[in-house]
Amino acid sequence: MIDETVANTESLILASRLFRSKPQMQRLLSYLVMHTYENNNDALQQRSIAINCLGRNDSFESTKDPIVRIEAARLRKLLEAYYDADEAQQTPLRVSLPKGSYRLVFSRNIEHRQSRSFSLLLLCQSPMVMNVEEIQLMIKVRQGLSYRLNHFDHLNLSVNFHPEHEVAQRGSIHFLAEEQHDYVMRCEVVQDRNRDFLISSIVIHRLTQEILWSHSTTIIHGYTAAILDEFYLKLISPLVSDSYGVLGIHWAKSCLEMGLEYVEDQHMAAVQFINLCSEPSKIACKKFMEFLDQRLKKYPDDYNAQGSYLAIGFFDYFLNYNLMSSSLEDRLKHCLIIEKYVPHDPGILVLIGFYNFALNRYCEAEVYLNNARKLNPYNTMWEFIYGALMFFVGKKEVGFQILLRLSKYNSRPPSYYFVPIFFYYLGEKEWEKAFKASSKVTFADDLEFLVKAIAYLGVGATSQTNTEEIDISWLEKTALNDYPDLILHFNAVVKRLNLQDVDSGVQTDLK
Amino acid sequence: MTKNDDKLSQELEYLLASYLFENKLQMQRLLSYLVSHINSPSDLVYDQRTIARECLGRGHDFDPAENPVVRIEVGRLRKLLSLFYEEELLRPYTITIPRGQYRPEVIIESQVNKPKYLPELAPSPANPERLSVLLQFSTEGVDNTELYLLRHRLRIGITIALSRQETVRLLVAIPGENEKVADAIDFIMRVSVSSIDAGFELSSQVYAADSSKVLFQERKNLSEDYEPSQIDELLSVLVSELFDHEIGKLWRKWVIKRDAYQKVGAIKISALVRYQHYLFDENRKNVELAFLEITNALEYHPGDKILNLALADLYYRIIIHDYGLVNDPIEDGLTHVREALRFSPGSEKLHTLHALLTMFQQKYDYVVTAPIRVESPGGAKYFSSSFHYQVLKCLMSEWSDGFKQLKKLCDRFSYYPKLYPVLAYLYYFLNDERPEAEKWKMIVIQHSTDRAVRQCAKYMKLSGKWSGEEGREILLASLDKDMGRFSD
Structure with a gap:
């Protein structure tokens, strides 16, 4: 009747040091486990517990006899003590008795409680007949990537260090991947005739064996640390960091295609969040909030889910969704509470920085964003957020330079990278560049409308703007206040550009 | 305060259905009466006479001066309510009957205390091994x-x-x-x-x-x-x-605090306490106890990152001190470190240990002498990780800088691990600085770490006149001669 994990949990608790010599507690726990599991409300009333479990007779009156409350309090304490002890680590479920009720709560124990995301196996290899220089660089790259990729909390990284697997062999990439690895990344170092090195990297989706990414770089023979640094960034930025990268987006998409009901509960938050990052929309936000509401009721200590919830505020604010009712101050306060328990999580620091920015506390915002960048100096997305916020708080050049630098690492950055660039060129009266940047902003809703609207307004094609869709958002205000002669200049730009190119998103160089 | 009648009557229903009220008809009647008149402007409905007549079945001749029934019953009700709200923490309303009046008061839980949009973050369960x-x-x-x-x-x-x-x-x-x-x-x-x-x-x-x-x-x-x-x-x-695991004062306190865990059979914690004891006092007996307990604990907790790290560190120390606990510590140690690195690829300590063990394997070309910490120049550094990194540099034949840094580091903390005299002696011996070498030799003999001297000389990268297998033989022989025969 009772499922195996519950039964297993129960028997482990009953056999434990704390419960072993306490028959009354054992009886009470077993009674509550059974009736909680069977959802038997009547049996979980004080009176039933007293009569059926604690040996009281029909004359029992809960006002005169506090036995049930006392015993329940004892059980509550005992359970807490049990999970604090070392022996509880083997216990698959966490059983607790919330105050004010006699219904037990089962939840997955410790590590099962956090939302998590996909896992990646990193293999670094050199050719069958290798020379010392190749293997030296290979070992360096393996170490450098291990260390850097490990800074990404959303990535569950494992790295193969066994020397027998350092040699590239046909098919070894499939042979070495295990079931828990969603993706495998292989970097192979080969030296060419000029003694320079060719590093080729590929990423494979283990399940479908699809090659998602391939890339090769030449590293000159007398390479320096700076050259390697740039190599790492060019790999990390598009693969795992910008909007969670090719890997994250592929993972989220394939989970969504499979259908959310097949996705494990602890993966759901990450799937939806990555999806939101790459294609923000109001509907997705709303659905995500509903999911998180449910999830957090079950697992209030899932700080990743809590962080996701607060991160929705980011979209809520910039895209003017107005889905969140709580005040910015409250949300900031909540972020600070999360930070207390996970002070090393850069994502939370970014959120604190963002909420400070939204509350016009620019000094605090900068400090927190800087701290996040220190915690994970390899995440170009944090770098983007920092650069963009610097841009909007008046440090225009600083911000813009950061954004330009970032575009070196990722040839196809997410479309929101172009929003501050668009505004920068507007300010510089570089109409053509601004216009090109605007055409790269492709969002599911409001922001795209806004940027396009500004462009359309410019050509006098007011009929094409759906004014009802656009709220007076901060963006629009910024645009209209700061650039009053916008329309005039757009006219000029658009006349010079072929109108048909507006939506085609032609390849343009940011510079 | 505006009271939403709908929500309030829902709350009332919830109260009446609870186990505290369900069998108490008189209490139910009284509560319903008091709450349902809460918005009535007249105070007459809360007169003792009215209450007695309406809810307690008393007649028109009821005299509150003679009969305390209303006071007693409302007192009972107050107790019940406070009991209810003690157990039910998350109610949107709290109904109380303040002393000195019969008109209930309704407190709407404020948004600030209980944000509805997100539950409070519950701290994750304690983990005493940390x-x-x-x-x-x-x-x-x-x-x-x-x-x-x-x-x-x-x-x-x-x-x-x-x-x-x-x-x-x-x-x-x-x-x-x-x-x-x-x-x-x-x-x-x-x-x-x-x-x-x-x-x-x-x-x-x-x-x-x-x-x-x-x-x-x-x-x-x-x-x-x-x-x-x-x-x-x-x-x-x-x-x-x-x-710091080697010199940190808090670890000494921690060991005392965790002492009790040993008695209740918490193997993981007691193994880590043992490991810590060894770090405080490096000798053969302590390393044996630590090694046994850590390997035993790993059987119960395979893949545990903390235990794996401790074991990797113990292997390194078993090798460098030549404790002779394991048959082939270099091979076993490397296998273990690689396994541990697989799941903690970002661990700076494991990377240093990996480099050290590769050095002992004498594959000097494959030793990355610039472990991770050098790549990220900023930030605070731990004594022990700096110490062993400099040891690596010395053993990789970068003595002049390595030993200088080692000395600076130990002087700054006024702490000299047992390996320090070993390296100092080797350094001065290799440089032919006799008086200094003599001084450190005495300390080495006093610590009985002479085996470590020989072990380093046997495996480290040699250059100049000591290079080649012949050079190593000569070095080992002259060290033997200088220190007197090794005690076995």
Whole structure:
């Protein structure tokens, strides 16, 4: 009747040091486990517990006899003590008795409680007949990537260090991947005739064996640390960091295609969040909030889910969704509470920085964003957020330079990278560049409308703007206040550009 | 206060259905009556006579002066209500009947205390195998931008340094949270900054969480135009003195606090306590106990990162001190380190150990002599990780810089691990500086670490006149001669 994990949990608790010599507690726990599991409300009333479990007779009156409350309090304490002890680590479920009720709560124990995301196996290899220089660089790259990729909390990284697997062999990439690895990344170092090195990297989706990414770089023979640094960034930025990268987006998409009901509960938050990052929309936000509401009721200590919830505020604010009712101050306060328990999580620091920015506390915002960048100096997305916020708080050049630098690492950055660039060129009266940047902003809703609207307004094609869709958002205000002669200049730009190119998103160089 | 009648009557229904009220018809009647008239402007409905007549079945001749039934029954009701709300924590309304009146009051739970949009973050369950510390910051005197920046520099510096220690669980108090202590904390660290003449003063205090006794305190000054590197320097000393596994004072306290776990059969914790005992006193007996307990604990907790790290470290020490506990410690050790690295690929300590063990395997070409920590130049550094990194450099034949740094490091902390005299003796011996070599030789013999000297000479990378297998033979022979025969 009772499922195996519950039964297993129960028997482990009953056999434990704390419960072993306490028959009354054992009886009470077993009674509550059974009736909680069977959802038997009547049996979980004080009176039933007293009569059926604690040996009281029909004359029992809960006002005169506090036995049930006392015993329940004892059980509550005992359970807490049990999970604090070392022996509880083997216990698959966490059983607790919330105050004010006699219904037990089962939840997955410790590590099962956090939302998590996909896992990646990193293999670094050199050719069958290798020379010392190749293997030296290979070992360096393996170490450098291990260390850097490990800074990404959303990535569950494992790295193969066994020397027998350092040699590239046909098919070894499939042979070495295990079931828990969603993706495998292989970097192979080969030296060419000029003694320079060719590093080729590929990423494979283990399940479908699809090659998602391939890339090769030449590293000159007398390479320096700076050259390697740039190599790492060019790999990390598009693969795992910008909007969670090719890997994250592929993972989220394939989970969504499979259908959310097949996705494990602890993966759901990450799937939806990555999806939101790459294609923000109001509907997705709303659905995500509903999911998180449910999830957090079950697992209030899932700080990743809590962080996701607060991160929705980011979209809520910039895209003017107005889905969140709580005040910015409250949300900031909540972020600070999360930070207390996970002070090393850069994502939370970014959120604190963002909420400070939204509350016009620019000094605090900068400090927190800087701290996040220190915690994970390899995440170009944090770098983007920092650069963009610097841009909007008046440090225009600083911000813009950061954004330009970032575009070196990722040839196809997410479309929101172009929003501050668009505004920068507007300010510089570089109409053509601004216009090109605007055409790269492709969002599911409001922001795209806004940027396009500004462009359309410019050509006098007011009929094409759906004014009802656009709220007076901060963006629009910024645009209209700061650039009053916008329309005039757009006219000029658009006349010079072929109108048909507006939506085609032609390849343009940011510079 | 506006009371939503619908919601209020829902609350009333909920109350009446609860186990506290379900069998008490009189209480139910009384409560319903009092609550349903809550918006009535007239006080007459709350007159004792009316209540007695309406709810308690008394007649028109009821005289409250003679009969206390209303007072008694309302008293009972008050108790029931307070009991109910004690157990039911998450009600949207709280109904009370304040003393001295019969008109109930309804408190709507404020949004601030219980944000509806997100539940409070529950702290994750304690894990006693780690050292938990709560970090609190404060500013003395008037706060200003400079102090704010300094405080944050310190804070992020400590956070990053402690996040490198898998074994330390760090919590950072939220601003304004001063006296409150989260549960399952071992120590509280308070850092405060203040402005003084032309600079800043930093003070840090560490308390035991359960007794609030001050364990350690320290004060440092910083000039007004401090360099960020000065902060790194300062934090290196601070985190090393407190949290370093080899010299950290808090680990000594932790060992005492965790003593009780040994008796209840918590194998993981007791194994880590053993490991810690070995680090405090490096000798063969301690390493044997630690090695046995750690390997045993790993059988129960395979894949545990902390245990794996401890075992990797023990292998290194078994090799370098030639403790002779394992048949082939270099091979076994390397296999283990690689396995451990697979799941903790970002561990700086494991990468250093990997390099050290590869050195012992004598595959010098494959030793990455610049482990991770060198790649990220900023930030606080731990004593022991710096120490073993410099040991690696010495053994990779980079003696001149390696030993200089080693000496500087040990002098700064006035702490000289047992390996220090071993390397000092080797260094001066190789450089033919006889008086210094003699001095350190005596200490080596006193510590009986002569086997470590031989072990290093046997495996380290040699250059100059000692290079080649022949050179090594000559070196070993002349070391043997210098120290007298090794005791077996």
